Amino acid sequence: MEFIKLKKHKSREISDFVASHLLFEYARNTLDPERKKAVEKVLETTPEIQNEFIRLINGMQYCEKLSETLVNDMAIKQIELQSSQVNFIVNRLRWHQWPLGFKWLIEAGIVTLMLVLVLNVLPLNRIIHLGDGVDSQNIIAEVDRKKRDLGADGPMANEEKPDFADEEPRKPETTVATHSAPVAETKPKDEPKKPMASQVKTAATSTSAASSAVLPEKSAQAKTTGQIFRGQFLVTNAEMVSPKIKDKIKELGGQKAGGVEIGWLKTPNVYYFHFTIPEAKLGELEVLLKEYSAGRLLKETHPRVMPDGIIRLLFTVEENPEPKGSP
Amino acid sequence: MVDLSTRTRPDHNLKNDPVDIKSLVRPLSLFFFFSLMNETKSIHFTIKTIEKLKKLKPGSDLNGMMIKFATELFLKNENTEVYITKNVGEFWVLPRDLELGPWKEFHKKISKKELVSLLWGLVIKIPETEILKALDVSQGTHRFRVASALKKLGSNTFLLK
Numbered sequence: 001m002e003f004i005k006l007k008k009h010k011s012r013e014i015s016d017f018v019a020s021h022l023l024f025e026y027a028r029n030t031l032d033p034e035r036k037k038a039v040e041k042v043l044e045t046t047p048e049i050q051n052e053f054i055r056l057i058n059g060m061q062y063c064e065k066l067s068e069t070l071v072n073d074m075a076i077k078q079i080e081l082q083s084s085q086v087n088f089i090v091n092r093l094r095w096h097q098w099p100l101g102f103k104w105l106i107e108a109g110i111v112t113l114m115l116v117l118v119l120n121v122l123p124l125n126r127i128i129h130l131g132d133g134v135d136s137q138n139i140i141a142e143v144d145r146k147k148r149d150l151g152a153d154g155p156m157a158n159e160e161k162p163d164f165a166d167e168e169p170r171k172p173e174t175t176v177a178t179h180s181a182p183v184a185e186t187k188p189k190d191e192p193k194k195p196m197a198s199q200v201k202t203a204a205t206s207t208s209a210a211s212s213a214v215l216p217e218k219s220a221q222a223k224t225t226g227q228i229f230r231g232q233f234l235v236t237n238a239e240m241v242s243p244k245i246k247d248k249i250k251e252l253g254g255q256k257a258g259g260v261e262i263g264w265l266k267t268p269n270v271y272y273f274h275f276t277i278p279e280a281k282l283g284e285l286e287v288l289l290k291e292y293s294a295g296r297l298l299k300e301t302h303p304r305v306m307p308d309g310i311i312r313l314l315f316t317v318e319e320n321p322e323p324k325g326s327p
Numbered sequence: 328m329v330d331l332s333t334r335t336r337p338d339h340n341l342k343n344d345p346v347d348i349k350s351l352v353r354p355l356s357l358f359f360f361f362s363l364m365n366e367t368k369s370i371h372f373t374i375k376t377i378e379k380l381k382k383l384k385p386g387s388d389l390n391g392m393m394i395k396f397a398t399e400l401f402l403k404n405e406n407t408e409v410y411i412t413k414n415v416g417e418f419w420v421l422p423r424d425l426e427l428g429p430w431k432e433f434h435k436k437i438s439k440k441e442l443v444s445l446l447w448g449l450v451i452k453i454p455e456t457e458i459l460k461a462l463d464v465s466q467g468t469h470r471f472r473v474a475s476a477l478k479k480l481g482s483n484t485f486l487l488k
Contacts, residue, residue, distance in 0.1 A: 021471070021474070023474065024470055024473065024474035024477065025470070052478060054481065055477075055478045055481030055482050056474065056477050056478055056481055057481065058480070058481035058482075058484040059476070059477030059478060059479070059480035059481035059484070060449065060477055060481075061484075062429065062430075062480055062481070062484050063445065063449040063450050063477070063480070064449075065422050065424070065425045066361060066425070066430070066450045067449070067450045067451070067452060068422045068425075069357060069360075069419055069420065069421050069422065069425075070419070070420040071352065071353045071356050071357065071418065071419060071420075072418050072419065072420060074418070075352075075356065075370070075418035075419070076352045076353070076356075078370070078418075079352050079356065079370060079373055079374055079377070080352070097367075
């Protein structure tokens with residue numbers, strides 16, 4: 001490095017500003033002898049520059065000490081190990097500094113979340129019954145498609161509602177005629193005593209009207225495949241007998257089929273029974289009914305198809321106007 | 328006067344194969360530790376810089392790139408908060424009579440660029456020519472920054488007063 005010599009003739013002393021900026025070079029001993037002398041001259045005379053120089057030296061000494069800092073071998077190894085991306089993210093989260101309980105809580109949360117996801121996504125039900133070869137779903141009712149197609153044009157073809165509607169037990173035509181449509185229309189719908197009966201009447205009239213308009217009765221009857229047992233039992237002391245019949249039905253596994261309870265008091269001295277029962281229990285029920293009345297259950301066809309082994313019964317228990325003992 | 332020219336320094340003229348990368352851990356971790364004063368962060372930044380250096384083509388100027396990457400990372404880091412170091416002894420073994428108080432105070436006054444020049448030049452002791460090349464600054468600028476930083480640092484220490 002070539003140094004430009006200062007003027008010898010009429011030489012000027014360096015200013016404090018220049019001296020201040022040359023202090024670092026002076027401290028590092030990289031100045032040429034002339035500038036070194038000039039800076040020393042300023043340092044002797046100017047206290048501010050002296051303080052500045054002291055500060056500079058202090059700083060350099062402090063840096064010297066900082067440079068003696070060593071990096072632990074453990075740290076170097078850790079840095080080498082952590083140079084993978086995953087470790088980097090984990091360290092960024094400061095996982096190792098988290099409280100232990102909190103760590104466990106998060107781990108448990110993650111495991112639970114994964115379990116929920118797996119259980120929801122995987123079709124476990126199918127996997128469990130994979131070896132069985134049989135679908136685990138219970139068949140409650142089976143409908144033959146071919147037969148249903150035949151009856152598709154019938155009046156009841158589109159009736160898919162599972163609920164049974166209460167209906168009147170079939171009586172002689174004369175009595176049916178007396179209970180024709182105008183009766184239902186004259187009575188208010190929300191009358192407490194006969195809520196379902198009135199609905200049935202209107203429904204019966206409307207469906208019968210529709211059926212007569214669309215198709216002849218014969219074809220409708222031919223296409224029905226279900227069955228129902230109907231009857232009317234005249235008993236003495238119906239008030240006492242009716243609960244016994246009801247209890248027996250429940251004992252035999254009977255379940256209500258309409259909107260009302262089994263043994264519903266339809267009118268004074270008339271008890272209405274509309275229920276389903278296992279077919280095997282029918283005999284027992286008939287035996288009981290024969291004890292109180294001479295009436296019989298008649299099997300009739302009905303559009304509603306019942307599951308195999310289940311039958312539907314609809315009958316009334318009425319007070320006999322002419323008891324056995326009377327003349 | 329302090330003669331810095333005679334001081335020995337580690338050889339950083341290495342090729343970027345996995346073995347040589349190890350020798351960069353010390354300067355990098357020291358740079359980030361003294362610039363960030365946050366041990367966790369400095370480890371992360373060191374790893375990040377090493378990862379970057381690993382991607383360089385063989386034969387690249389590792390020393391220069393190390394200064395460049397580390398400086399860029401530090402300058403991008405907007406969080407200038409100085410943390411109290413609790414577990415310094417675990418990773419960095421400081422000299423016995425060294426107190427970090429003046430250094431923390433110094434952090435409040437200093438600009439980032441001055442700090443970078445001071446650390447690379449006087450603490451980690453990288454040759455001036457390499458620093459100038461890596462930081463892309465002139466000799467005068469670099470020396471001015473170092474001198475300015477030293478005066479500010481010296482005002483916090485009272486070793487000679």
